Amino acid sequence: xxxxxxxxxxxxxxxxxxxxxxxxxxxxxxxxxxxxxxxxxxxxxxxxxxxxxxxxxxxxxxxxxxxxxxxxxxxxxxxxxxxxxxxxxxxxxxxxxxxxxxxxxxxxxxxxxxxxxxxxxxxxxxxxxxxxxxxxxxxxx
Amino acid sequence: xxxxxxxxxxxxxxxxxxxxxxxxxxxxxxxxxxxxxxxxxxxxxxxxxxxxxxxxxxxxxxxxxxxxxxxxxxxxxxxxxxxxxxxxxxxxxxxxxxxxxxxxxxxxxxxxxxxxxxxxxxxxxxxxxxxxxxxxxxxxx
DNA sequence: GTGATATATTTAGCCTGCTAAACAATTTAA
DNA sequence: TTAAATTGTTTAGCAGGCTAAATATATCAC
Numbered sequence: 001x002x003x004x005x006x007x008x009x010x011x012x013x014x015x016x017x018x019x020x021x022x023x024x025x026x027x028x029x030x031x032x033x034x035x036x037x038x039x040x041x042x043x044x045x046x047x048x049x050x051x052x053x054x055x056x057x058x059x060x061x062x063x064x065x066x067x068x069x070x071x072x073x074x075x076x077x078x079x080x081x082x083x084x085x086x087x088x089x090x091x092x093x094x095x096x097x098x099x100x101x102x103x104x105x106x107x108x109x110x111x112x113x114x115x116x117x118x119x120x121x122x123x124x125x126x127x128x129x130x131x132x133x134x135x136x137x138x139x140x141x
Numbered sequence: 142x143x144x145x146x147x148x149x150x151x152x153x154x155x156x157x158x159x160x161x162x163x164x165x166x167x168x169x170x171x172x173x174x175x176x177x178x179x180x181x182x183x184x185x186x187x188x189x190x191x192x193x194x195x196x197x198x199x200x201x202x203x204x205x206x207x208x209x210x211x212x213x214x215x216x217x218x219x220x221x222x223x224x225x226x227x228x229x230x231x232x233x234x235x236x237x238x239x240x241x242x243x244x245x246x247x248x249x250x251x252x253x254x255x256x257x258x259x260x261x262x263x264x265x266x267x268x269x270x271x272x273x274x275x276x277x278x279x280x281x282x
Numbered sequence: 283g284t285g286a287t288a289t290a291t292t293t294a295g296c297c298t299g300c301t302a303a304a305c306a307a308t309t310t311a312a
Numbered sequence: 313t314t315a316a317a318t319t320g321t322t323t324a325g326c327a328g329g330c331t332a333a334a335t336a337t338a339t340c341a342c
Contacts (some may be wrong), residue, residue, distance in 0.1 A: 017158035
């Protein structure tokens with residue numbers, strides 16, 4: 001019986017995360033963004049001019065993924081790249097005006113999505129949920 | 142303060158699901174499988190000979206995604222496709238012996254991953270977690 | 283039976299992701 | 313100072329995932 005509960009949890013988690021991704025992705029399309037790109041932009045809104053290596057660490061993904069994302073975002077005019085003057089290996093990423101303007105609408109979509117997701121879940125439950133997820137995360141080393 | 146908790150939950154969820162996927166994916170590579178393919182095979186282990194349309198509904202993804210996955214799995218010799226005799230539009234998917242043999246090792250990896258993830262989380266907490274995730278899922282319509 | 287509509291799959295072209303390997307610039311060490 | 317090692321980025325090629333449009337077959341209506 002216990003095993004069944006666990007199975008459902010993993011299944012549920014996968015199902016929920018896929019659904020969340022799709023749902024959020026759909027909203028972002030209104031801004032001509034793909035899911036994940038908002039994350040990269042978010043880092044830049046905290047302060048741009050950081051390197052691709054730093055982005056790769058912050059977003060927790062591999063350098064080639066950053067290369068691709070940056071290429072796409074640059075192509076759509078949200079960011080631009082500038083070679084570092086001191087170290088010619090390094091690319092520094094900056095926001096364009098168009099990229100800066102996205103901060104508010106993305107934030108709004110994010111909050112709306114959040115509200116929708118957590119509707120009718122109490123503060124206590126949210127805190128517990130957070131604790132359990134942190135536990136699970138640390139379980140994966 | 143409450144808003145902060147919510148933000149962390151969404152962030153945590155994304156982070157955890159990415160980590161889970163990576164972790165599980167890594168284990169599956171030992172079997173020469175990619176994450177997601179186990180899901181398709183799982184459906185076939187329940188009974189093969191179903192159509193791509195049915196797979197698409199069960200896996201909750203679009204038909205072109207199934208086309209690609211099926212192509213890759215066929216190429217690696219885990220499944221084969223057969224055109225339906227009654228309806229020439231339909232492709233029916235069957236397991237090869239090689240595909241059937243994967244059931245046990247995949248199941249074992251899945252269970253191991255499950256245990257690792259839910260370590261030190263009590264039955265009560267698991268039940269609550271399940272309830273909350275079901276709630277969140279239904280919140281997304 | 284022919285024409286219009288519906289259904290199942292594929293293709294093309296994007297996206298985030300990955301790994302392995304190439305490439306370029308900088309540091310380190312002999 | 314020159315060779316070797318390290319660091320940051322890119323390329324190539326693969327995966328799952330998507331949408332829009334093409335294709336092929338079936339069915340339905342006249």
